[in-house]
Structure formats: C-alpha cells, structure tokens
Amino acid sequence: MRGLPSEPPPGQGLTVALGQLQRHVNFDSALVIHQPSRGRSQVVTRLGYSSSAAWALQNLFPLSYEIGFTHRLDPEHHLPPSISDVGADLREQFIRTPLFRRYLGSEGYRDGMSLELFDEQVYLGLVHFSSRRPDTFRPAQRALAQSLSSLLALGLRANAAASPFAASSSAASSSAGTVHLRWPDAAPDETARGNLPLLQDPGFARVLTDFMESPLDTLRHLWPQETGWLRVTLSRRSEFNDLAVRTEQVSRTDLWQLSLQELRVLSGLVIGRTDAEIARALTLSERTVHSHMTSIRRKLQVTRRAEAAARAAAASIVIPGPVTAPMPDLVQVFRGVG
Incomplete structure (x- = not known):
C-alpha cells in the first residue's frame, strides 16, 4: 500500500487555482511573482510563459509600474489593467516597450492583464496573464480576476511563508x-x-x-x-x-x-x-x-x-x-x- 502523498511542491496550490481560473478567464499563460518589499522577487508559478518571457515580466515590468499602479490607471473601479482595455496612449506606450516588443509580442501574445496581490494592505506580488488572442481581457474578465485576488493572495502568502526564500529575505533586506x-x-x-x-x-x-x-x-x-x-x-x-x-x-x-x-x-x-x-x-x-x-x-x-x-x-x-x-x-x- 502506498504511503500518504508527500508535501506538494512550492506553488502547486496556486497552479491548481490558476487552472480553475483558466476555465473562466481565457488566458494562455500566467505567472505568479512574490515581490517582497525587501529582498529579491521570486517566480512562484509559471504556466505557459517561456523562461525568457517570465524573466522579462519579473525584472522589466517593475521598472515601469510601481506598486499601486492599478489604482492609478483605474481610479474608479480599481480593476487590473489590460492591453485591450486601457487608453490608447497607455496601450501604445506599453507595446513600444522592450518588455512587449522583445519578449511578449515576439512570442505571439496580443493581450495581457496584470493583477496586484495584497493581503490586509500588505503588498505581496503580481499575477500576469497573457493571451494570444486580442481583446481577451475585457471588463468582465478583469472584474472576475479582481474578485479572486484575495484568494490568490492567500495562496501566495502561504507559499511565501513555506518557501526557503522567506528565510533568506531578511538577510537580503x-x-x-x-x-x-x-x-x-x-x-x-x-x-x-x-x-x-x-x-x-x-x-x-x-x-x-x-x-x-x-x-x-x-x-x-x-x-x-x-x-x-x-x-x-x-x-x-x-x-x-x-x-x-x-x-x-x-x-x-x-x-x-x-x-x-x-x-x-x-x-x-x-x-x-x-x-x-x-x-x-x-x-x-x-x-x-x-x-x-x-x-x-x-x-x-x-x-x-x-x-x-x-x-x-x-x-x-x-x-x-x-x-x-x-x-x-x-x-x-x-x-x-x-
């Protein structure tokens, strides 16, 4: 008789949650990033993205978008911004960035959405979604992702607490x-x-x-x-x-x-x-x-x-x-x- 299952790999719970979300939000790729206020960011879960695209989202995206960018770009509804549903100027600015031109756009992605994760006002990180179909992330999709952000934040917090990376974050601070x-x-x-x-x-x-x-x-x-x-x-x-x-x-x-x-x-x-x-x-x-x-x-x-x-x-x-x-x-x- 086989023994009990071993502990799931880090991020597995988030991977399952994203798989469930994918039934309702038609993304092709997703990336969960733990981004502590002090210390280096860490990719927790990657679905679909190539390693180079994941690296670019982890390292280049924060250079252009500070914590709280969701509220700044959508001050009325606070929905996560997407390429298909922001102003023309912002969209044109983003698709001209090296992040999109060299990585996302070159790999066939045509729409994207970025969701900030907070737990009781404490910023934990980001979830990036991309689709190879244009106009995927419309307001209904964005609202659904936002409604599930607290659950994703809980999963990210649990994963971060169990990760060996958490033990070293204070040393890096x-x-x-x-x-x-x-x-x-x-x-x-x-x-x-x-x-x-x-x-x-x-x-x-x-x-x-x-x-x-x-x-x-x-x-x-x-x-x-x-x-x-x-x-x-x-x-x-x-x-x-x-x-x-x-x-x-x-x-x-x-x-x-x-x-x-x-x-x-x-x-x-x-x-x-x-x-x-x-x-x-x-x-x-x-x-x-x-x-x-x-x-x-x-x-x-x-x-x-x-x-x-x-x-x-x-x-x-x-x-x-x-x-x-x-x-x-x-x-x-x-x-x-x-």
Missing part, C-alpha cells in the same frame, strides 16, 4: 530595496540616506546627476561596495517628478567570477572603447588590457569581443563613471532600452 528621491527639488532626507547609504558616495551622486541630465528613462548598472557588488536600477518617474533607485546585492557568480579590474575593462568594452582607449582611461598597459580581455572572453564563454560586449550589455554588467563608462557613451548604448 539590508542590501535590497527601492528609494524614491524628489529631483531636483530637495536633497535626499535622512530617511533616504539611511535606506540608501550609496547617496553618501560622491561618485554615485555624480552618476545620479548625470543620469537625470541624460535622455535615458532607465539605467541598470553595477556599483561596488565594501561587501561586494550592488545591482542598481535607476528609473526616471516623470509623472511623479522623482527618481527611483533600486538596489540589490549580486554575487561574483552572478558576474561570471570577474574580478574588479576585469569588470572595469569590460565596462570600457561595452561602450565601444578599443584596448588602447581602455588602457589610457584606466592607466594600464595595452598588454595588461589584452590579458584581461582574454580572461573575460574565457569566463563569458565567448570567442569575440563583440559577443562579450553584447552579453555584458544585455546583463547590464557595466560600471558608470568618467573613467570606466561615461554617461554620454552609456546613452549611445542603452538609449531606447527600458
């Missing part, structure tokens, strides 16, 4: 989070400085100023700290006249085990500098730069400089600054990339 700065009306207050010690770094403060004076809306980059490396995402919030600064700690494994000097050399490569130009900027010999380039290609498992530059640019492995990668050069590389 000291190095991950988002700070919003009013720009340039006032200097960062003490709370902001306490939440983001980088604001006391003159080099980083210069990067912020250069970014806000550039035409970029978003820039992801690296920044060194005493305990390792931070991934920084700068997002211009023109509608609120502020700047969002998102930071999260990354390990050397995330950076292909590259050394500090190799990362500085790679930054020059990303913006198109030659070995001679990198050597002059970093006060190194060309022979040393060439040696670093050989090591970089080996660690990135590529054979050509262009491949290394493209891979680093896609992963935002670049250190901004007048020596490593000046903002005007970064604009030429990342302009139009959200």
Whole structure:
C-alpha cells in the first residue's frame, strides 16, 4: 500500500487555482511573482510563459509600474489593467516597450492583464496573464480576476511563508530595496540616506546627476561596495517628478567570477572603447588590457569581443563613471532600452 502523498511542491496550490481560473478567464499563460518589499522577487508559478518571457515580466515590468499602479490607471473601479482595455496612449506606450516588443509580442501574445496581490494592505506580488488572442481581457474578465485576488493572495502568502526564500529575505533586506528621491527639488532626507547609504558616495551622486541630465528613462548598472557588488536600477518617474533607485546585492557568480579590474575593462568594452582607449582611461598597459580581455572572453564563454560586449550589455554588467563608462557613451548604448 502506498504511503500518504508527500508535501506538494512550492506553488502547486496556486497552479491548481490558476487552472480553475483558466476555465473562466481565457488566458494562455500566467505567472505568479512574490515581490517582497525587501529582498529579491521570486517566480512562484509559471504556466505557459517561456523562461525568457517570465524573466522579462519579473525584472522589466517593475521598472515601469510601481506598486499601486492599478489604482492609478483605474481610479474608479480599481480593476487590473489590460492591453485591450486601457487608453490608447497607455496601450501604445506599453507595446513600444522592450518588455512587449522583445519578449511578449515576439512570442505571439496580443493581450495581457496584470493583477496586484495584497493581503490586509500588505503588498505581496503580481499575477500576469497573457493571451494570444486580442481583446481577451475585457471588463468582465478583469472584474472576475479582481474578485479572486484575495484568494490568490492567500495562496501566495502561504507559499511565501513555506518557501526557503522567506528565510533568506531578511538577510537580503539590508542590501535590497527601492528609494524614491524628489529631483531636483530637495536633497535626499535622512530617511533616504539611511535606506540608501550609496547617496553618501560622491561618485554615485555624480552618476545620479548625470543620469537625470541624460535622455535615458532607465539605467541598470553595477556599483561596488565594501561587501561586494550592488545591482542598481535607476528609473526616471516623470509623472511623479522623482527618481527611483533600486538596489540589490549580486554575487561574483552572478558576474561570471570577474574580478574588479576585469569588470572595469569590460565596462570600457561595452561602450565601444578599443584596448588602447581602455588602457589610457584606466592607466594600464595595452598588454595588461589584452590579458584581461582574454580572461573575460574565457569566463563569458565567448570567442569575440563583440559577443562579450553584447552579453555584458544585455546583463547590464557595466560600471558608470568618467573613467570606466561615461554617461554620454552609456546613452549611445542603452538609449531606447527600458
């Protein structure tokens, strides 16, 4: 006689719930993301989406839509927004984003809906739905999804509490989070400085100023700290006249085990500098730069400089600054990339 069933895998309850919901909301793909206020977001359940589309929704969507975007886009009914049922301007803005053009649209999706999950006013995360049929998520579908949001939130909260990720979130909280700065009306207050010690770094403060004076809306980059490396995402919030600064700690494994000097050399490569130009900027010999380039290609498992530059640019492995990668050069590389 077989024993009792083992514990279900994380997210299985949510997968079952989404399967039931699919009978009434005709989506092709769904993605549940736990997004704690501190710490890294985590994909809990994925149905239908490719790994690349799931990555894009997890990492690119929050750059354009802050927590509470549902109320802002639909202040009267608070229904989750969809591509088919928002204003023409918002729809056109979204379908021009890299998230849609490079990932969702290229995989055949024509409509989408995003549902925010709250549990007693505490934000837990998101559920994204996509359909390959246009005009799928009309008001009735959106209202149904909204009516079930509390149940999905309970499932997400239970899953998050049982996940090993929850145990590590407190450790990550000291190095991950988002700070919003009013720009340039006032200097960062003490709370902001306490939440983001980088604001006391003159080099980083210069990067912020250069970014806000550039035409970029978003820039992801690296920044060194005493305990390792931070991934920084700068997002211009023109509608609120502020700047969002998102930071999260990354390990050397995330950076292909590259050394500090190799990362500085790679930054020059990303913006198109030659070995001679990198050597002059970093006060190194060309022979040393060439040696670093050989090591970089080996660690990135590529054979050509262009491949290394493209891979680093896609992963935002670049250190901004007048020596490593000046903002005007970064604009030429990342302009139009959200």
